[in-house]
Amino acid sequence: MVNPNFMNGVPELLILRLLEEQEMYGYELVAAIRAKTGDAISLGEGVVYPVLHALEREGALKSRRKNVNGRTRIYYTVTRTGEKRLAGLVRQWTHITETVSRTIKETSHVPAII
Amino acid sequence: MSQPLFDQLRERLLRAGIAPRHVRRYIAELRDHFDDLAREEMAAGAAPTLAQSRARSRLGSDDALADVMLARPGMRSISARYPWAVFGLGPIAMVVATLVAAIALEAVAIFLAGKLMHRSSPFVLAPPPEWAVWTIFAWNTLATYAAPLAIAVALCLVGLRQRMSATWIFTGIVIACVLGAFQVLNWRDLGHHGELSLGSGLFPPFPLKLVVGGLCRAVVTIAISAAIYWYAIRRRNPDSTRIDAAASLAAE
Numbered sequence: 528m529v530n531p532n533f534m535n536g537v538p539e540l541l542i543l544r545l546l547e548e549q550e551m552y553g554y555e556l557v558a559a560i561r562a563k564t565g566d567a568i569s570l571g572e573g574v575v576y577p578v579l580h581a582l583e584r585e586g587a588l589k590s591r592r593k594n595v596n597g598r599t600r601i602y603y604t605v606t607r608t609g610e611k612r613l614a615g616l617v618r619q620w621t622h623i624t625e626t627v628s629r630t631i632k633e634t635s636h637v638p639a640i641i
Numbered sequence: 642m643s644q645p646l647f648d649q650l651r652e653r654l655l656r657a658g659i660a661p662r663h664v665r666r667y668i669a670e671l672r673d674h675f676d677d678l679a680r681e682e683m684a685a686g687a688a689p690t691l692a693q694s695r696a697r698s699r700l701g702s703d704d705a706l707a708d709v710m711l712a713r714p715g716m717r718s719i720s721a722r723y724p725w726a727v728f729g730l731g732p733i734a735m736v737v738a739t740l741v742a743a744i745a746l747e748a749v750a751i752f753l754a755g756k757l758m759h760r761s762s763p764f765v766l767a768p769p770p771e772w773a774v775w776t777i778f779a780w781n782t783l784a785t786y787a788a789p790l791a792i793a794v795a796l797c798l799v800g801l802r803q804r805m806s807a808t809w810i811f812t813g814i815v816i817a818c819v820l821g822a823f824q825v826l827n828w829r830d831l832g833h834h835g836e837l838s839l840g841s842g843l844f845p846p847f848p849l850k851l852v853v854g855g856l857c858r859a860v861v862t863i864a865i866s867a868a869i870y871w872y873a874i875r876r877r878n879p880d881s882t883r884i885d886a887a888a889s890l891a892a893e
Binding site for chain 2: 552553554557571572573574576577578580581584585598600601
């Protein structure tokens, strides 16, 4: 899915959901998004960082530097604020998808008027 | 492994007002990510050149990488959001704060030194030692001559680092230099007591000596700051003068 109109809030939701399970650095996170969504969501991989920085700035994430195999990685993890935000985003997203699905089902039964 | 430098992206973000610390971190993470992607592609069998090309493509175009950062106003620096505060009110506040701090520290130091020196016989007043007179003179000179210049240079460097326009940078420099140059801090020992005074050439009755001295000092400090600005610009972009000269020749 590359249509930006449908992507509003989705990267945040996925990032918070995946980081809730375990702390990750950017590359790991993007790989996890790809794996979980089966490549259904494909964006430039670098665009994940401004989202991470913004979430950290808002207190939803916290980061720490960790030396792994001689390379310094910035690992991100979800805070309490982030957990609350994730719960809100999940509620919103579930409501939207249920509403859209219901609408699609209902309109598919309406006979065409010529 | 050779990495893309993301120079154009960095310049674009800085010029758009993104705070340097956010830009630095973003670029560092993009480089690390690029490195990981290139390794992944090579592990999948791609030749190094092809792997790097694919890695760069997977990261996203410069436009996409810039747009997603620019869409977040919270990432902009304070200077970019409120240039009038940083380069207009900032130098005024800093010069005034420096003068107030210098006077307060000096007054406390003189008071404590006087107490210590006359502790054994408080009614015997002796002239202050030579080193004390020179120390106070040096302090006053630092507070009124060096501090405004230091403030101007700091504003110049902050402005350049955040790619602010020359107009804002020189607004800050001129305010700091002019406001600082017209102030004089003096201490005199009158025998029975000392006197600490602050003179200003910017307020009535506009003493001629302070006004003329202030003008000279302002010109000198502005010239030094401008030289530092020019040097920093040249260092950041060594070809700028050459390009400017070539453009002038082409125009002729």
